[in-house]
Amino acid sequence: MASIQKRPNGSWRARYRDENGKEHSRHFPYRNAPTPGAKGRRAGDSAQEWLDSVTASIVTGRYVDPDAGRVTLQTFFDDWSQRQVWATGTATAMSLAVRSFDPSVELARLRRSHVEAWVKRMTTDGLAPGTIKTRVNNVRAVLRAAVRDKLIATDPSDGVTLPRLRKAEHAMSIPTPETVGAVLSASEPWMHAYVTLAAFAGLRLGEASAVQVSDIDFLRRTLHVRRQVQRAPGGTIAVTPPKYGSERDVFLADELLEILARHIETQGVRGEEQWIFVGAHGEPPHQNTISYHWRKTLVAAEVEHFKLHDLRHFYASGLIAAGCDVVTVQRALGHAKATTTLSTYSHLWPTAADRTRAAASGLIRSALPSLADSSRTADAGNA
Structure with missing residues (x-):
C-alpha cells in the first residue's frame, strides 16, 4: 500500500509498506517560488517519482530496506x-x-x-x-x-x-628431468620419497604430508589420496579431506613403489595412523616444515630456485607428453573438472598443426619409403 499526501505546511509526504508490513515514509518540503504553488507541485512530482521507483524495485524483486x-x-x-x-x-x-x-x-x-x-x-x-x-x-x-x-x-x-x-604457458615453471634428478640426489633420506611423490605421482604438498602406509596398495600399485595436512592457527596441523574433487587413486610406477617401500623400511612410520612422513611431536609435517627442508634441498642441489608445487606440473607435463588424454590427466591430478585441467595445461597438449604434421609425415613414410630412407641417411650424415 502506498500513498502521497500534501501536508498543511505545503510539504508532501509519500508513504509505503514493505513486504513485511513495515511502513516507510519520506517528506518533500515546500519551498517559495516566483509562481505561487509551483515549487509545491514540483515537490509533489518528486514524491511521486520516489514512490514509483520504490514500487518498481518491489515489483522487480530488487527492493532493499533502507535500514538493512x-x-x-x-x-x-x-x-x-x-x-x-x-x-x-x-x-x-x-x-x-x-x-x-x-x-x-x-x-x-x-x-x-x-x-x-x-x-x-x-x-x-x-x-x-x-x-x-x-x-x-x-x-x-x-x-x-x-x-x-x-x-x-x-x-x-x-x-x-x-x-x-599471465598466460599459463608464461607463468608456469616446469623443471627439467635433469633438475629433478639433481634435487633427488641432494635430498635427505626422508625427503627423497617426499619429492618422488610430488614429481612422479603429482601429489600436492598437503596430500604428500598426509600419506599413511595403508594408503599404498603395493599389490595393485595404487596410492589412495584420502586426506591432506593443513597448517592450523598456532602452528599446529589439521588433517582434513583433500580439496573438493581431489580424492582419488593414483596409479604408481614400479620404480616409485620401490622407493616408497625402501623409505618405509629405512625411515619407519609413526603413530597409530602410521604416517610415513613425520614433523614435530610425531605428527605429519605441515607447510612451514616442508618449505624449510625444500629450500635446503635446492641449495644442496645447486639448482635455480623453483617451487615444490612445480613438481606437480612436471608430472602433468610427463603424462601429456606420453599421450594421456584430458580426463586421464584430470583424474591423476585430482581436478574437480576437466576444464580446470585444460585451462592449466592446454598449452602442453599437441596442437592441430603438430598432429597434422605428424600424420602427414606418417603418410609420406608409408607411401614413399625410399624418400623416408634417404631422409634418415641425410640426417645421419649431418650428425
Whole structure:
C-alpha cells in the first residue's frame, strides 16, 4: 500500500509498506517560488517519482530496506560465515580477504570506487595478480550473499577491472628431468620419497604430508589420496579431506613403489595412523616444515630456485607428453573438472598443426619409403 499526501505546511509526504508490513515514509518540503504553488507541485512530482521507483524495485524483486544495509561488512561476514560449510583453509582465506578490504564500512555505503581503490592498493603493495583475483572473488562472495539477503541492491564489485593474469604457458615453471634428478640426489633420506611423490605421482604438498602406509596398495600399485595436512592457527596441523574433487587413486610406477617401500623400511612410520612422513611431536609435517627442508634441498642441489608445487606440473607435463588424454590427466591430478585441467595445461597438449604434421609425415613414410630412407641417411650424415 502506498500513498502521497500534501501536508498543511505545503510539504508532501509519500508513504509505503514493505513486504513485511513495515511502513516507510519520506517528506518533500515546500519551498517559495516566483509562481505561487509551483515549487509545491514540483515537490509533489518528486514524491511521486520516489514512490514509483520504490514500487518498481518491489515489483522487480530488487527492493532493499533502507535500514538493512547499515551493518558493517565485518558484522555481516561474521554472521554469514558461521553458516557456511568451509574447509579450514577456505575460512582462513575468506577472513583474510575481508580484513584486507575495509571491514568497518557499512554495506549500504559501499560503492564501486571502494573496491577499485582496494584493488589499486593491493597492486601497489606488490601482490600477485592471482592473489588479488582470489581476494576479490572471496569478498565478492560475501557481497553477493548480502544481495541475496536483500541488505544491498547490487554487488559493488561487479565489473571491477582486475590486473591481468599471465598466460599459463608464461607463468608456469616446469623443471627439467635433469633438475629433478639433481634435487633427488641432494635430498635427505626422508625427503627423497617426499619429492618422488610430488614429481612422479603429482601429489600436492598437503596430500604428500598426509600419506599413511595403508594408503599404498603395493599389490595393485595404487596410492589412495584420502586426506591432506593443513597448517592450523598456532602452528599446529589439521588433517582434513583433500580439496573438493581431489580424492582419488593414483596409479604408481614400479620404480616409485620401490622407493616408497625402501623409505618405509629405512625411515619407519609413526603413530597409530602410521604416517610415513613425520614433523614435530610425531605428527605429519605441515607447510612451514616442508618449505624449510625444500629450500635446503635446492641449495644442496645447486639448482635455480623453483617451487615444490612445480613438481606437480612436471608430472602433468610427463603424462601429456606420453599421450594421456584430458580426463586421464584430470583424474591423476585430482581436478574437480576437466576444464580446470585444460585451462592449466592446454598449452602442453599437441596442437592441430603438430598432429597434422605428424600424420602427414606418417603418410609420406608409408607411401614413399625410399624418400623416408634417404631422409634418415641425410640426417645421419649431418650428425
